[in-house]
Amino acid sequence: MDQNNLNDFDPTDTYDHYDAIFQPDYDRYMRDYESYQHYVGLCEQEAGGSSDGPKRRMTYIYREREEAEQRLIDDYFGDDEYEPKYPEEKFRLRYRISSRLFNKILNDILSYDVQPLLEYFSYFRSRLDATGRKSIGPILKCTSAIRQMAYDTSPDAFDEYLQFAERTSRECLDHFTKCIHFLYYDKFLRRPTATDIQKTYELHKEKHGLPGMLGSIDCMHWDWKKCP
Numbered sequence: 001m002d003q004n005n006l007n008d009f010d011p012t013d014t015y016d017h018y019d020a021i022f023q024p025d026y027d028r029y030m031r032d033y034e035s036y037q038h039y040v041g042l043c044e045q046e047a048g049g050s051s052d053g054p055k056r057r058m059t060y061i062y063r064e065r066e067e068a069e070q071r072l073i074d075d076y077f078g079d080d081e082y083e084p085k086y087p088e089e090k091f092r093l094r095y096r097i098s099s100r101l102f103n104k105i106l107n108d109i110l111s112y113d114v115q116p117l118l119e120y121f122s123y124f125r126s127r128l129d130a131t132g133r134k135s136i137g138p139i140l141k142c143t144s145a146i147r148q149m150a151y152d153t154s155p156d157a158f159d160e161y162l163q164f165a166e167r168t169s170r171e172c173l174d175h176f177t178k179c180i181h182f183l184y185y186d187k188f189l190r191r192p193t194a195t196d197i198q199k200t201y202e203l204h205k206e207k208h209g210l211p212g213m214l215g216s217i218d219c220m221h222w223d224w225k226k227c228p
Contacts, residue, residue, distance in 0.1 A: 061165070068163035069137045077139070095143075096150040106142055109179050118182070120175035136164055144169045145176035 076091050076099070078084035084091075091099045112121050124138040140162050147158060148169065155169035162169075181189065192200070197214065205211040 063159075063163040063165070065136050065140065065163045066134070068161065069140050072139060072143060072162070094150070095146055097146070102142070102146070105180070106138060108183050109142070110138060112179075112183070118178075120178040120182075123171070123175040124179070136168065140164070141172040142176060144172040148173050 073079065073084075074082070075085045076094075086094075088099060091102075095102060109121060109124050124141055126137060127135050129135055144155075144158055144162055144164070147153070148155060151157070154166070155173065156166035158169065159165065200214055201212060204214070
């Protein structure tokens with residue numbers, strides 16, 4: 001069609017070739033629209049609702065974390081006047097470490113004060129929230145992180161006993177592992193040297209009577225050809 005001559009314009013020509021002209025744009029628009037709808041649906045699902053049903057509002061649950069912390073101390077740590085309710089064997093069973101090692105890790109985290117203080121260390125410091133209520137104590141936070149690893153459980157598994165939400169438990173595990181990596185990587189998490197391996201061999205030979213063993217008996221996954 002000659003653009004300078006409007007008499008040559010045939011509207012039926014554009015109509016007949018509409019699909020050929022605009023179909024790619026239409027397809028792209030529909031793909032973008034479907035992607036947007038999918039994104040909105042995921043956001044609503046994450047928020048606990050859907051566009052087809054009534055919205056579900058978040059329910060506030062008041063948690064007695066002060067009582068939970070005191071109960072935890074009474075059960076496993078005690079104080080100057082009272083022994084803990086559960087003996088050391090139960091502590092090792094439920095934490096997978098000794099109470100002495102737990103206290104060392106806790107003290108190392110709390111005593112780290114190099115400025116500017118890293119976020120994952122400041123997370124374990126006690127402070128007041130917007131209502132003036134004391135935050136969750138470091139013993140509770142470390143207990144949540146260690147037990148998640150010890151029992152391989154979901155973050156909300158200890159809500160009833162430790163009295164804090166799933167999101168807080170997840171944050172505890174994340175910040176705790178970052179603190180451990182920062183504090184102990186150079187000494188305990190590095191690759192073993194030849195001297196370290198030789199010492200480990202000797203310790204296992206002395207302890208278990210098995211020379212040349214590098215791992216622990218209860219967590220080895222090797223197939224022994226002549227194992228009964």
